[in-house]
Amino acid sequence: MIKKSVIPFCLMASLTFGMTAYAEPHPSDSAFDNKIVKRIKVDNIYQTIEDLSAEPRVAGTSSERNAVKYIEKKFQSYGYETERQSFEFYSYSGPTDIAFSVSGFDDTDWELGTFTYGVNGSVTGELVYAGLGREGDLDDLDLHGKVALIKRGEISFADKVKNAAEAGAEAVIIFNNASGVINGTLGGPDDGYVPALALTREQGQLLLEKLESDEALTATVEVEGAETKESTSYNVIATKKPDKHKDNGQIVIVGAHHDSVEGAPGANDDASGTATTLELARVMANMPTDTEIRFITFGAEENGLLGSYAYAESLSEEEIENTVGMFQMDMVGSRDAGKLIMYTVDGEKNVVTDLGAAAGSRLSETVNYGQEGRSDHVPFAEIGIPAALFIHAPVEPWYHSPEDTIDKISKDKLQEVAEIVGGAVYQIARPDTPALENAHVAPGPVDYDFEERELE
Template sequence: MRRIVTALIAALALPLPLLSGPVTGPASAQAAGPADTYADRLVRQVRGANVEEHLRALQAIATAHGGNRAAGTTGYDASRDYVVGKLRAAGYKVTFSPVEFVESWTENSPPVLTETAPGRREYVPKQDFFAFEPSPAGDVTAQVQAVDLTLPPAATPSSTSGCEASDFDGFVAGRIALIQRGTCAFSQKVRNAKAAGAAAIIVFNEGQEGRTEAEQLDIGEWRAGIPMVYADFAVGERLAAARDATVRLTVDSTVAIGTDHNVIAETRAGDPDNVVMLGAHLDSVPAGPGINDNGSGTAAILEVAEEMARFPVRNRVRFTFWAAEELGLLGSDQYVSSLPQSERDRIRLYLNFDMVASPNFAYKLYDGDDSDDTGAAAGPPGSAQIERQFQAFYRSRDLPTVGTDFDGRSDYGPFIAVGIPAGGIFTGAEGVKTAAEARLFGGTAGTAYDSCYHQACDTIGNIDTTALDVNADAIADSAARFAFDLRSIPRRTAPATRGEGS
């Protein structure tokens, strides 16, 4: 049984003194203050063995429900109920937010993409282009209008085509939007195009090596209600070069919609106008139980939530377990979209934990300040301070870290899209560990961080317990510090329009 000694309870019940300043270096180098004391105590209470206990429960749930915990399944429902039971037992008031997802999508006949003017050219479905899954049905013939393209493409992924509403300034309603893949989520491009009056959408690959061919992609975006396809770079380049090109775009499909729920638990104490938010996605892919992806993040923040329930806080802390992340960040995306601006403004920062125990791990921190100078841009103001806070924890244990881009593949995406600073921990997915990382973290260079990524073998045996324990402590440390002191995080003065990611 986990217990907190009477002396600790008494000490934490005393009135809190003034807070120390923002942390800028290793925790051990800071003058001790209430945030430091609180963080140290919470870290000691959070135990890797308890996180593993949650993982074993999630594995048992998957085993009992067809081998997975995917959106729309009884495995997801049982995972949700398990988390809810633990949170309620810890004393949290738990709420739910509905998440719509595509229960099934059927392509009734092959899609059509035909250039009808100034010349005629028929593109080959399933080769030159694919219908986005789950594109709504539609048959549109209209002029194509390019949206902020980068041609020729830059050496590294960097196009912001369609990422900002302003990209569509001058867009003629009723035309087909021609958009380049790049540094924000496909769903964001789709929403911006729909808002500008596009009748259909062609997204084409960006053009760098490895980013030229089309493929079937599930972007989880059907609410725009217009047909949309994903094309080869060569198709987009040709249409962009053609003067006043007119295209017929047809998708013949049937979409059935289901509903799951995000799980949200918030501390009863703390300033409600200063919300520190932590999140991890609760669903797996259909192929397997998803114990690293993302049972690890779920279990880690659940353990932090259980222990934090015993401590006082100055700022409200919100723990969120997202539904349908694997279908296109649907849980976090619909949650953020549903919030009025006044509610978004209460969220001072968002911390994301997706895959924190990869077997061939690296300690990767989201690159809030773009100091790595690769890929996606920096996060919104405050993201750099979040990254530095995490770095301070790992330095205090003499552990190295490396940066990882906000590439749009996890639930921070919808938050940074509206200007909320974000950060968090990631230990790697299907990417290959470099020799330099192997020297820093051990493990095997030249192989994937998680060779069972999105596979049936992502089981309880597919985690590194050391990484899991260290990262659970890091989550507790930063959650505790921000729960007491947000002075390093700047107040937002206006909502942002730029999103990061994909």
Template sequence: MKTHRKAGTAALAGLALAATAAVSAPAQADKPPHPNVNTADQMARSIQVENVMKHLQEFERIAKDHDGNRAAGTSGYEATAQYVEKELRKAGFAPKRQYFDFFFESVNATSLNETSPEQRAWPNNPMSYAPSTGASGVTGELAAPQVATGCAISDYAGADLTGKIALVSRGTCSFAQKSQVAGQAGADAAIIYNNAPGALNGTLGGVSDANIPTTGMTQADGQALLAKMAQGPVTMTFILDKTMEMRQTFNIIADSSRGRADNVVMVGAHLDSVGSGPGINDNGSGSAGILETAIKLNKSKKYNNKVRFAWWGAEELGLIGSTHYVNDLVENNPAELKKIATYLNFDMIGSPNHIIGVYDADQSTHQAPVPVPPGSAETEQVFTDYFDKIDQPWVDTEFSGRSDYQAFILNGVPASGLFTGADGRKTAEEVRLFGGTEGELYDPNYHTPADDLTNINVDALRIMSKAVGYATMSLAIDTSAVNGKTNPRPGNGPKPKKVKPQIPHHLKAS
């Protein structure tokens, strides 16, 4: 694992002793804001976590007033967008909405109850895009395939599951394939249990008539049910009452008031939450961080490149908003897409059991499973150089494409970003670097109603918000390392000296 570049391997033991202090109070955290915002360092100092928290407080208030969430296509999302737009206009921006259609789903009620041999409720997490059972639900005996993962009809060895509920393990193939194969075997519904400790929050990836009502549960609960089934029949009632329809939502796009329109730095975060909670870390934190950076940026007149801020809609439903934005450029304005120098993505920057993670665009720790456009490693280095400069430990996080930078990199736009962790588990080395609890989830409240203000690690939010500001301003001044485009005069450099014209000697008056 790549870590803080100024610390060699032999120095890691000493670094570990100071890691918690470094996280709690990085070099720039205690300095007051600079009166000017003309350099990347001044921008980082200008970002105050108290202001970022004020945005998050507003996001939480909105969620509480709107059914507990800020999901795409809901009144909570609309109210959140109005707040962001109001703050942008106060800062001198002219934000625009980019509308698109998407498939809306909302769980009205869900339960998973054993009716025989015992009567008890089992926790469950319905899969996105799973069809509704209706209000009355589905009742049936549990049936498991002979091959636990249930990825092929042969895994059921010809068994007829008509009227039954399939109990299947995660692994080998997609959740959608498991759901559809269980349906082919005759099952009326499917339960997929995790193949590792922890809750299972999954998606079927899209609407399909072949899907059957499907939910997820923990590995422990799945194994407990299998043990019961070995003793005799187990009957369950699964209710998944849902609203499913086409709706419209939007992205918010806001360009800086100055800068070269032919060399654009894009900065983005998704604005929507899941339907099951307020989404304050995921991804109120990233949205609030880039909002505060935008507010501070428009106070400066010392940068060269246009900065385009984006708050994406419907990320939680499959990166829909960012994909729509990029695909629209590909189809209708490819020249505009080529003007984007690089894209910076911020999806969860305040996780309670956090890491300070930078997308590993240079693949020094993780081999990327997606294409990595040229310029991405240089974009990553903007973040890592900043952390090194302030003596802040950091680690690589996989350049996976599993957030809103996916559509950009698939179309050749360089990218990088920051991440404090979601449903992965903290390692011993990460505890040495950042504090926290080994073996626990980075965010135990990921995609739950408990993702509220109490779920935010303010130290992580401070460190990352300042890094958002630093990287944005650094690239607003100069992207030459990323794409080779230079400016006549760097925004934080000296003005060119005026030179008195020289008259050739033979033309001088005698």
């Protein structure tokens, strides 16, 4: 659910701030960093991760609601008034049983994948090759009552399934165009879907060769136990208002997502980011600021960034105009992931990466930047708010697995991220720094480079 990023120049920052404390940090910046660093208690972050990762926090479930209540109580214990923003979405539980068989292949062990939002059904019919599943590929085919074999590529999985169904197919098999098993998504529920499973490239090509040699094949596709239902998820928002008589009108957002995928405790993804957000909220609760800071944990990130989209869409034009940066922390604690990097949607530097690089150079080492979506910084970039994802890359081998547990968390990495994001945010928010003006971004305070570093 990554959309094209459009970032208006009017919302980039900043000349006034950029030419003073931003482009050329004051010597006193390190002293202010120490006010953050000395207050950070990494054991707090670690304990919060342990609490949150006691069970998976799948969006729309009671476990997510338990996490939301826990996060609210934490924020409130630091003196914040909290807001719980609810939103509706369609949740999906994968099938409990899947099966595929083909006449003449009785001893074949099929490597099967499924599609999120796929439907249940049991179908037996003639297997027919339907190319890439485009409308033009189906014009001369009789698919009524049959199973369509379709190759991955060019159009979405959903369009392949719907095109075949509209042409009369009772089920669809999509085989990969690269190595490995497909585990894809149809994007959302649709009454036009028919049961669909995925095959590897090798097994799909094997079936295609038989069909191209005019051998008649009968296939059976079975999908049971899949369920799509309307659910509710939540964002949790804690706002630190600026000191009285010092409000410069700025807003800064610090965020993470609190949900996890099914079956994964989500210690690193993303209890680590949520716990670090909570600790920075505690650290800054009573610190002097002239900038409004919004600490937010988002729901349903794993379902397509739904919580951050809901929040971004709720912002007024004035709030968007006044928000100078969004700092997103996702997967910031794994001992087995790579080094810290800052990702932007368009692969360009912005005020968030400039400040993050500056804080890193003062506190540990300079952090580089790259280009990547796939987290909650995306919706903010799309509406023109400078945003960046702070993450360690490449990610750990047990990403999105039951192995994402507390014993894999590094306190050193948590401390590093908390210090860098905390130092960067406080450089904006503290009263002695000029307000960021809505103008073009100034040169960075330190040299930092673009990296072609993949997440996985």
